[in-house]
Amino acid sequence: MFDQFFSQISFVDVFNFCVFITFSICYTYQLYYVFVVLTRKPPKHVAERNHKFAVMISARNESAVIGDLIHSIKVQNYPQELIDIFVIADNCDDDTAGVAQEAGATVFKRFNTKEVGKGYALDYGFSCVRDRYADRGYEAYFVFDADNVLDVNYFREMNATFDSGAKASTSYRNSKNYDSNWISAGYAVWFLREAKFLSQARLTLNTSCAISGTGFFIAADIIEKHGGWKWHLLTEDIEFSAQSILEGVRISYCPTAILYDEQPITFRDSWNQRFRWAKGFYQVFAHYGARLAKGVVANPKGKRFACYDMLMTIAPGMLLTIVAVTFNAIILALSAAGLMSTGIAIASSVSSIFFCLFNYLVFMFMFGVLTTFVEWDSIHSTTAKKVRYMFTFPIFMLTYIPIALVALVKKCQWTPIRHSISVDVAELSDAHSQKKGESI
Structure with missing residues (x-):
């Protein structure tokens, strides 16, 4: 009986089973993250005193939106004398510098x-601040993208996290244009899922988070230790996170500090941005993967996870999915060319391709639905669009597969994405408060 069973198993089955088991072993722990978020509340911090901060904003041709960010900083429920705003106008050919200066920021123009x-722009900005304003006693630096706007309590909440002893912390990342189209909605759901089911779980379990592009602070002593911003890979945020964890620095998360981010609305911009992210992740893996693997075994207990x-x-x-689909597609191509005639292998390849793609779509759909319902009141859109974009979210995520594949073989250069959506944070805050009031 067993001999007959094993005789029906092809090398294709064995390969696909190994891929499935590998993926499951590596990532099943993230399902536990979901359980933690749904059953436990994250810790809260109350500040004993207010701290002095500097804001670093790297901006390239962002005259349409940078004024909104600076305004949202200027109206914070936090002492303004404890916040200084610095803008690095990086290779600009518009009036970004003028708009930022008029709004109340100190501007450093950079042409390189x-x-x-x-990463290079931030390093230049930190160098200018440390050379010219070292006497102001900044205790931490905040980093934002020019298209962001902040909830009025953002600095108050992040100050409590810093006061609790955090050396670095990320924040809750929402979207100011969720309902532009299915692309912006896909980004928004992904970042909400990252904030809720990754960062919040890590905070609750007292392990380290990761900074994600924008909306974070870093203690001044870390910047001094490294002599500025010395992380210049395509995803400098993840590079910083990886090195920090290797150095034993825990990155925290503040779920009550809300940042609104503008998402791309064209597939071309989305492709270019996510292509850079994919390439950057490969770079970080190449530079830090071996040391992180060693840290899993050699680090002190409590820092291994x-x-x-x-x-x-x-x-x-993502490459596991790509490898599995590509391998099975090769088997089918060889069969079509008459170079392979094993019926069992062909059937296994067809079913495996369907299994990989179908399971990926189902998994992403479930995460999209879960995130949308859990964060329902935080999403600024109509009920109809929230429901519709739950179904387009897995399609958005499916487009990562060709992006990840192309990133393996194609070179990448940093290219800016223009932002144009001007939003007053008061509108977002009022809408959020009104929806919360209706749900009570």
């Missing part, structure tokens, strides 16, 4: 076409 990217979690974050897990 060889060292291109946010943070290394494992970050390793799984930067590991090219």
Whole structure:
């Protein structure tokens, strides 16, 4: 009986089973994250005193939106004398510098076409601040993108996290244009899912989070230790996170500090941005993967899981799906060419391709539905669009597969994405308060 069973198993079955088991072993722990978020509340912090902060904003041709960000900082429920705003006008050919200066920021103009990217711009900005304003006693630096706007209590909440001892912390990332189309909605759901079911779970379990592009602070002593911003890979945020975890620095999360981010609305901009992210993740994995794997075993107890979690974050897990689909597609191509005639292998390949793609779509649909319902009141859109975009979210995520594949073989250069959606944070805050009131 067993001989007959095993005789029906082809090498294709064995390969696909190994891929499935590998993926399950590596990432099943994130389902536990969901359980933690749904059953436990994150810790709360109350500040004993207010701290002095500097804001760093790297901006390239952002005259249409940067004034909104600076205004949202200027109306914070936090002492304004404890917040200084610095804008790095990076290779701009518009009036970003003028708009930022008129809004109340100190502007550093930078022109460098060889060292291109946010990481280099931030390093220049930190160098200027440390050279010219070292006597102001900044205790931490905040980093924002020019298209962001902040909830009025953002600094008050992040100050409590910093006062609790955090050396770095990310914040709750919402979207100011969720309902532009299915692309912006896909981004919005992904970042809400990251905030709720990754960062909040990590905070609750007292392990390390990761900073994600914008909306975070870093303690001044870390910047001093490294001599500025010394992370220049395509995803400099993840690079910083990986190195911090290797150095034993825990990155915290503040779920009550709300930031609104503008998402791309064209597929071309989305492709370029996510292509850069995919390439950047490969770079970080190449530079830090081996050390993180070593840290899983060699680090002091209590810090090993943070290394494992970050390793799984930067590991090219998407490649497992790509490898499985590509392998089975090759089997089918060989069969079509008459070079392979094993019926069992052909049937296994067809079913495996369907299984991989179908399971991926179902998994993403479930996460999209869960995130949308859990964060329903935080999403600024109509009920009809929230429901509709639950179904388009897995399609948005499916487009990551060709992006990840192309990123393996194609070079990437940093390219800016123009932002144009001007929003007063008061509108978002009022809408959020009104929806919360209706749900009580």
